[in-house]
Amino acid sequence: MDAATWVAPEGSWASSAGRRRNMQAIRSRDTSPELALRSLVHAAGLRYRVGAKPLPGMRRTADLLFRPTRVAVFVDGCFWHACPEHFVRPKTNPSYWNEKIDRNVRRDRDTDTKLAEAGWLVLRFWEHEPPAECAALVVDAVRQRRAEATRRT
Numbered sequence: 001m002d003a004a005t006w007v008a009p010e011g012s013w014a015s016s017a018g019r020r021r022n023m024q025a026i027r028s029r030d031t032s033p034e035l036a037l038r039s040l041v042h043a044a045g046l047r048y049r050v051g052a053k054p055l056p057g058m059r060r061t062a063d064l065l066f067r068p069t070r071v072a073v074f075v076d077g078c079f080w081h082a083c084p085e086h087f088v089r090p091k092t093n094p095s096y097w098n099e100k101i102d103r104n105v106r107r108d109r110d111t112d113t114k115l116a117e118a119g120w121l122v123l124r125f126w127e128h129e130p131p132a133e134c135a136a137l138v139v140d141a142v143r144q145r146r147a148e149a150t151r152r153t
Contacts, residue, residue: 033127034063034075040135046142048073055118060111064138069145070120073138074111077127080104086128121145 029051041048041064049065054072064073078086082105090097112122121141125134 029061029063031075031077031127033125033129033131036131037073037075037125037134037138038064040131041138044135044139046139054115054120058111058114060107066142066145069142069149070118071123071138071142071145072115072120073123073125074108075125075127075134076108081108081126083126083128085126 038048038050046066049062049067051061051063052065052067053059053061054065054067054070062072063075065071066073076083080101082101087101089101108124112124115122123134123138123141125137
């Protein structure tokens with residue numbers, strides 16, 4: 001079926017064949033902001049898991065995960081997570097997108113709460129934030145928690 005004759009299925013988010021192709025091509029991991037952050041954190045000598053679940057049974061993954069120090073890092077996209085600085089609500093298919101984005105934000109807050117209750121430090125960064133600044137915060141947090149754990153033993 002070509003783009004001219006394509007019709008969105010009932011209840012679909014895709015308003016056109018082109019939009020559908022575009023949406024299917026969006027990465028859920030290994031985005032440019034994530035790769036830049038990971039590169040800087042790795043260069044600082046820290047090792048981490050990528051796309052790992054912080055808690056058993058949790059169906060959510062962190063972009064960088066430091067299990068021994070319980071630090072979970074998320075790099076949130078401005079559109080998908082409703083960045084207060086850059087997010088603009090879509091005008092096409094607004095009922096779908098409003099619910100989708102609001103659900104993402106609610107899930108983010110729920111994740112933050114569950115991880116904090118389990119003793120994790122959650123660091124969230126927006127995709128537009130400078131990677132060097134984010135990496136410095138991650139490195140400092142992991143090293144501080146590592147030092148605190150050493151003092152306790």
